[in-house]
Amino acid sequence: MKDINNYISTNKDRFINELIDLLKIPSISADPAYSKDVLETAKAVKKSLDDAGCENTEICETKGYPVVYGDKIIDPNLPTVLVYGHYDVQPPDPINLWDSPPFEPIIKKTELHPDGAIFARGACDDKGQFFMHVKAVEYMIKNNTLPCNVKFMIEGEEEVGSDSLEDFLKENSEKLKNDIILISDTGMITNDTPSITTGLRGLSYVEVEVTGANRDLHSGIYGGAAPNPINVLAKMIAELHDENNHITIPGFYDKVEVISDEERAEMAKAPFDLEEYKKALDIDDVHGEKGYSTSERFGIRPTLDVNGIWGGYMGEGAKTVIASKAYAKISMRLVPDQDWHEITDLFTKHFKSLAPKSVKVKVTPHHGGQAYVTPIESIGYQAASKAMETTFGKTPVPQRTGGSIPIVALFENVFDSKTILLGFGLDSDAIHSPNEHFGVWNFLKGIETIPYFYKYYTEMKA
Template sequence: KTELHPDGAIFARGSADDKGQFFMQIKAFEAMMKTNSLPCNIKFIFEGEEEVGSVSLGDFVNEFKEKLSCDCILISDTHIYSNEQPTVTTGLRGLSYVEVEVEGPNRDLHSGLYGGAVPNPIHVLSRMIAKLIDEDGQITIDGFYDNVEDVSDEERAEMNKLKDNPEEFKKSIGLNGVEGEAGYTTLERTSIRPTLDCNGIWGGYTGEGAKTVIPSKASAKISMRLVPYQTPEEITEKFTKYFEKIAPDNVRVKVTPHHGGLPYVLPTDTKEYLAAKQAMETAFGKEVLPYRGGGSIPITSMFEQVLGAKSVLMGFGLDSDAIHSPNEHYGLFNFYKGIESIPLFFENYSK
């Protein structure tokens, strides 16, 4: 039991993202079977490659399209805004993920003999990454915002009904201040706006002790979260051209694309959304609001393209669950609310 989870929590890698939430689906199914209350047919897909782009799933779904045919898809791999304000996720951002390499001299050099006279790839790469975002938090890649969805003032006002709490947000991650694209709230920056982040950077000597070298190469991994109407192919191509353009002539640059995915939106006037909203309102006893998440689940768009079915993103975690970090956890309150809500969703949708 913790201050955040007075009913207890499961501390384990994958407890919230996503083994615990998937197990929650299994237990909800088990409960429906034991009580003879299953109102429709259910098919399960167990897939373990989501964190590396689900590289095999597309081929599998295309090959077994008839066997996997369905009316809708239920995914529990998202979170609610808070236990006091439950939400249904109505959108996810897409993803373009690349690895970059800057190469200078043909070998590591002694910094005493060459320092001050040759380009240091770590310095060059750091300056190039810094150029990707300006002082207003805008991404500087040519044409990056060309196809970004224009979210109306009405939609933004509806979204901000979730009452973003800046102080609580900063406290939860140990920061004294936040930053981001000017003109947008933290809630909007993490949901309806595209972003660029350096996820890792390396080069030179990183072992124990000292080694005075100028490295031959420096590398970084960079991810860009995309919003509706952007595609990973478009953004990866624009990133590559821009990164090559800003590179100085005395180094060589290589951009290697990794996995990507399209953004996804579930309209709030669909029967899928309404069935989920009603189910969670019954379980939580509170009004449920729509909420756009900032993460990416590329299979949602693929499912819609291949199977013609909308995905309902009915997750029950919290953004404070420390997913992808030490001490990841999942509250028992949320676990049981999921088991309670899922049968209600099937009941509502079947009507």
């Protein structure tokens, strides 16, 4: 397996250029204006699988954007790894905060990435990360070192809730059958402290609309007498947390997994520097639930955040208007044993109960997903840990992170397979933010590490 390093040395410029070509296509699934680009990206992904030596490659239609499939079956008796990733990206807004255009990738050095990082929307989330798998599999196929079977399933709706995926999995459960699912769509602690994600939070994402009068009103004539939906919405949002930043939705915490003091003490050993954290975000204080540390707040506790709010006059200057409507997008990150459908219902009921009689409230669920935990005693986790140890020279730390990949819980239901979350990005890579990037070192380290996972997993499984 040592020749993986030679293969990377010889081909790294091509790897990077191929990724850059992929990053140039603005595959923004949230915005229908980019639907042609999303479809074009699917084609480019299929071609990359063909080029890597995969077989049975296919752009599989769904009700939404297609899933790109490809496989390499060397022996039906050997284990099968299913690689999942997504080729769609987040919208780049606010676009004016990007230092370079989000779909014109450039490589720049940063403090944390002295070998350079590729700056582009999707660089880390998830084009750069799933493409490591394409290149690692290319290496194994071209050098006859693939020790087991591999299937790829790269979807185009992850950033908008993977709406079509459940049906796709169920309709193609035989074709997608696998022993383990491998995903790189998370991060690790630092380049010196490799980690494997063992817990993901669930998600419930809703949009709310508060309506006052049937039209925008003059604030002089109506101010103080007619309902102002912005003031009302602000008050309703404020009432979703109490003075200790606990969420006030009745029943919200009922099913939250109780973590023992011992386990909390064990987790608290993971390296975390609060001063560095505050400095990196340029904040004077953190802000979260009373009684929990910062790592616990994003690791093991459910949260509620407003992701967007709008209403009334947002232009330059002043307009003395009382808006007819105000809107917010609100998401809740959930922890194991909270059911996102139930939480969405609890939120809806509670939010509506907060409204005064003077307004009308509409709550529209966008999407959601269940939380997930990977057992560290599983073969999959052990193989991934050993692979990272081989290439990083350090045993990775198991880590629960705050993000959500709603389909992971779904995979377990449909395939009865565990998922290994082997990510190589860093939290500071600004995914979902302006100036998203992915370290060149991380990209190549991922390509180097992945083949060892296949080797150890096949050996341990034998």
